[in-house]
Amino acid sequence: MADHAVQLTIFTFLFIVIAVMGFAASRWKAGETMHHLDEWGLGGRKFGTWVSWFLIGGDLYTAYTFVAVPALMFGAGAIGFFAVPYTIVLYPLVFLVLIRLWSVSHRHGFVTSADFVRARFDSRTLALLVSVTGIIATMPYVALQLVGVQAVLATMGVGGKWPLVVAFLVLALFTYSSGLRAPALIAFVKDTLIYIVIIVAVIYIPSKLGGYDDIFAATSKHFTDAANQGPLLAEPSQMLYVSLALGSALALMLYPHSTTAILAAGSRDVVKRNMALLPLYSLMLGFLSLLGFFAIAAGVEPVDGDANTIVPVLFDQQFPPWFAGIAFAAIGIGALVPAAIMSIAAANTFTRNIYKEYFRPDATPKEETAVAKIVSLVVKFGALGFIIFLNPSFAIDLQLIGGVIILQTLPAVGIGLFTRWFHRGGLMAGWAVGMGVALTLLYQIPKIDPVTGDVVKAHFGGSGYALSKFGFDTDYSIWVGMIAILANLVVAVIVTLVLRALNVSGGVDGTRPADYFADSGDEDVTGPEPETDRWPTEPVIA
Amino acid sequence: MSTDSQQPDRSRPEEDIGNPDWSPWVLLLIIPIVIPLIPMIYNRVEPTLFDIPAFYWIQLAYVPMSAAITGIVYMKTRKKKVA
Numbered sequence: 001m002a003d004h005a006v007q008l009t010i011f012t013f014l015f016i017v018i019a020v021m022g023f024a025a026s027r028w029k030a031g032e033t034m035h036h037l038d039e040w041g042l043g044g045r046k047f048g049t050w051v052s053w054f055l056i057g058g059d060l061y062t063a064y065t066f067v068a069v070p071a072l073m074f075g076a077g078a079i080g081f082f083a084v085p086y087t088i089v090l091y092p093l094v095f096l097v098l099i100r101l102w103s104v105s106h107r108h109g110f111v112t113s114a115d116f117v118r119a120r121f122d123s124r125t126l127a128l129l130v131s132v133t134g135i136i137a138t139m140p141y142v143a144l145q146l147v148g149v150q151a152v153l154a155t156m157g158v159g160g161k162w163p164l165v166v167a168f169l170v171l172a173l174f175t176y177s178s179g180l181r182a183p184a185l186i187a188f189v190k191d192t193l194i195y196i197v198i199i200v201a202v203i204y205i206p207s208k209l210g211g212y213d214d215i216f217a218a219t220s221k222h223f224t225d226a227a228n229q230g231p232l233l234a235e236p237s238q239m240l241y242v243s244l245a246l247g248s249a250l251a252l253m254l255y256p257h258s259t260t261a262i263l264a265a266g267s268r269d270v271v272k273r274n275m276a277l278l279p280l281y282s283l284m285l286g287f288l289s290l291l292g293f294f295a296i297a298a299g300v301e302p303v304d305g306d307a308n309t310i311v312p313v314l315f316d317q318q319f320p321p322w323f324a325g326i327a328f329a330a331i332g333i334g335a336l337v338p339a340a341i342m343s344i345a346a347a348n349t350f351t352r353n354i355y356k357e358y359f360r361p362d363a364t365p366k367e368e369t370a371v372a373k374i375v376s377l378v379v380k381f382g383a384l385g386f387i388i389f390l391n392p393s394f395a396i397d398l399q400l401i402g403g404v405i406i407l408q409t410l411p412a413v414g415i416g417l418f419t420r421w422f423h424r425g426g427l428m429a430g431w432a433v434g435m436g437v438a439l440t441l442l443y444q445i446p447k448i449d450p451v452t453g454d455v456v457k458a459h460f461g462g463s464g465y466a467l468s469k470f471g472f473d474t475d476y477s478i479w480v481g482m483i484a485i486l487a488n489l490v491v492a493v494i495v496t497l498v499l500r501a502l503n504v505s506g507g508v509d510g511t512r513p514a515d516y517f518a519d520s521g522d523e524d525v526t527g528p529e530p531e532t533d534r535w536p537t538e539p540v541i542a
Numbered sequence: 543m544s545t546d547s548q549q550p551d552r553s554r555p556e557e558d559i560g561n562p563d564w565s566p567w568v569l570l571l572i573i574p575i576v577i578p579l580i581p582m583i584y585n586r587v588e589p590t591l592f593d594i595p596a597f598y599w600i601q602l603a604y605v606p607m608s609a610a611i612t613g614i615v616y617m618k619t620r621k622k623k624v625a
């Protein structure tokens with residue numbers, strides 16, 4: 001109990017430091033007004049290389065990732081390592097695809113990917129579908145960040161819901177006042193803590209457990225089910241591994257919070273440089289995922305049978321209390337950064353593509369910002385309500401669905417950045433079919449206990465779909481998103497051809513080819529000039 | 543480029559600017575996109591490195607490899623700032 005008191009003191013102290021920084025951030029690199037969505041929702045569109053690095057890294061590698069990936073390795077074995085190829089493949093894709101979104105958004109002042117879709121395909125409806133998909137996919141993701149905080153609190157012996165409420169209240173208030181600048185500044189502290197913790201963990205813990213040899217020997221004995229071959233993937237798991245990695249990378253590109261973090265960068269070079277620098281986070285994630293195997297070797301028992309607690313429990317057992325306190329703070333703060341960015345991204349999307357588009361077409365930038373700030377509060381309290389009043393496993397189900405459905409915006413957003421070949425009607429039809437297929441298949445997937453073979457849960461039990469259900473004579477399975485996007489694309493192509501044959505108007509493209517290569521400093525770029533790459537010179541904490 | 547399929551926009555002259563992002567160096571990016579998605583390469587225990595099975599260390603080694611390739615492509619495709 002004394003150990004937990006030390007941990008809790010350090011955790012609380014670091015949490016307060018972060019809260020102060022969050023509120024002070026509104027004055028950091030402040031523009032002329034906070035009453036513009038470019039300022040509140042995109043931090044002024046002028047972040048340099050290092051700020052962007054911390055912001056994007058802090059955004060994509062969430063607290064839930066830190067908790068859930070090792071938990072997946074702990075529970076399911078090698079398949080959990082898909083997070084590594086997933087985050088390797090991601091960056092070259094962003095380098096090729098999202099760089100064009102950055103340019104066209106910079107030229108036209110787009111804040112969300114739905115803004116782009118509206119101009120590109122001249123369709124409010126298609127933009128609405130993209131924005132609703134984005135918001136639905138993001139909400140449970142915000143809620144899941146709380147699962148990370150909850151796992152840490154449970155390990156420190158803090159029960160009840162009120163600490164979560166306090167943590168989220170702080171988050172909600174500083175996001176409200178500081179916008180995207182708050183997570184950008186906090187990410188710096190969060191990631192520094194996380195890097196220290198991981199480096200210490202991968203050196204110190206194995207030395208206590210008898211080295212990597214013993215750890216992998218324990219793992220080999222542990223995984224004897226059909227999906228694993230000791231520490232390796234069994235043959236039938238390989239297709240699932242690859243489709244999960246590729247599909248997750250494509251999906252992550254399309255999430256509103258990724259768009260927000262990328263658009264906040266000051267220039268094309270900032271984005272491109274970051275694609276070469278961000279893999280450092282993947283290296284960290286790779287080592288972190290091995291903690292799941294450390295936990296097996298250390299004989300960790302999850303709190304209340306919740307596998308998400310294995311990393312905190314491992315730290316609690318292996319580290320001295322003061323260092324465990326730092327590690328817990330790193331995870332706790334780690335939840336705030338992505339939760340803030342996600343809620344800002346959802347708020348930007350709601351304001352630009354639903355409120356302004358359908359309710360107040362003549363809303364001023366000031367009104368847009370006021371609405372976005374309130375929506376960011378709604379999103380966060382919605383997420384909090386999710387965790388408090390519903391079963392957290394419901395949020396996990398929804399997040400699983402989130403990745404699959406956000407991928408259905410790939411033809412409009414991802415492919416739309418390269419070609420306007422698809423007809424807007426084809427894209428809408430493809431989206432509808434893709435969504436239908438995704439939800440139908442996910443509903444059909446049961447969760448099966450690997451040891452007993454019993455069905456633990458009848459529906460939404462995973463995202464790997466057995467190909468044998470389509471009548472193929474194989475025990476391979478594939479990530480549901482891949483099947484859904486295939487159906488989506490086939491329908492989009494067919495409907496496009498039909499509409500074109502019938503001479504149905506495809507609308508007018510509001511963008512020009514040169515827009516996709518525009519850079520800051522080019523003439524008639526709407527955004528401000530990028531600042532030089534530096535941290536604030538004036539003290540941030542007053 | 544897909545500019546031909548676009549509806550003519552009367553407010554501006556049609557332009558064909560090619561693809562300024564293109565360079566043969568971009569083809570290098572195929573490596574970090576494709577290689578990590580071929581499990582046959584790394585789904586094995588031997589050779590181990592510091593007692594870590596090949597499955598884990600090879601994929602971890604892909605991370606700096608892909609970062610280096612992306613970095614090279616960035617340098618080689620960087621627009622020269624003409625003064």
